[in-house]
Amino acid sequence: MTDNAIRLERTFPHPKEAVWAALTTPELLARWWAAGDIAPVVGHRFTMDMGGWGQQPCEVLTVEAGTSISFTFAEGTLDTTITWTVKTVDAGTTLTFEHAGFNLDSPMGRQAIEGMGNGWPGLLARVDGVLVNAG
Template sequence: MIEPGIIQLTRFIPHPPEKVWAALTDPVIHARWWAAGDIRAVVGHTFTLDMGQWGQQPCEVIAAEAPKLLSYSFAPGTLNTTITWRLTPEGDGTRLSLEHKGFDMDSPLGKTAFNGMGNGWPGVLTRLSEVVA
């Protein structure tokens, strides 16, 4: 059972974890599939992601273990959510899991963000897969 306020998606990407990891942690590649920002896989690193019409969203890396795990706070002070990426080797490729949690389903902003991102994340993962290829 998935608890309310959590988005969970999994994708198989037919490339090794190191290549997927680069897409998640290299700012130039990251900007090609999701958002521009100075992302780095260093615990404590703060950065912003340019979310276009939704503005600059602050983030802070809370866990990083190359090429297995990357987790960061997303929009602390407004959404107060956490995005976690897990990479698991599978054959010649990678099983990529996304968990975006912490949405306040009792607030209008939390509900709107949850619905918007729930609908948007599948397309973002498709773009990530295309960029890795």
């Protein structure tokens, strides 16, 4: 974590297309993170079902097909942005993750970055399990 963002990088022994699918296909996303009708289409609005944390409205901001997607997360409350970028490397695919825009001047923003900073590493580790089981 730096400033008001969480940044992580993970490499998976899977093709870039498979990792991209795990990030942008609702059925696969629900298996490692949360249910939500995500689509890699700029302007697409969807809701992530975060269980006890409630329904979180999101909107896709940018897409570079097969390579990168960014979307608002918890619009109206946290108002943060999540960006996923995938890149082919010798070992498979590197996923670069950034969750940015936390308002550190508010108690909710400080609590969110701390909690999510602790939670995201474990969540991203679950991507590999989804891809192994998808084969």
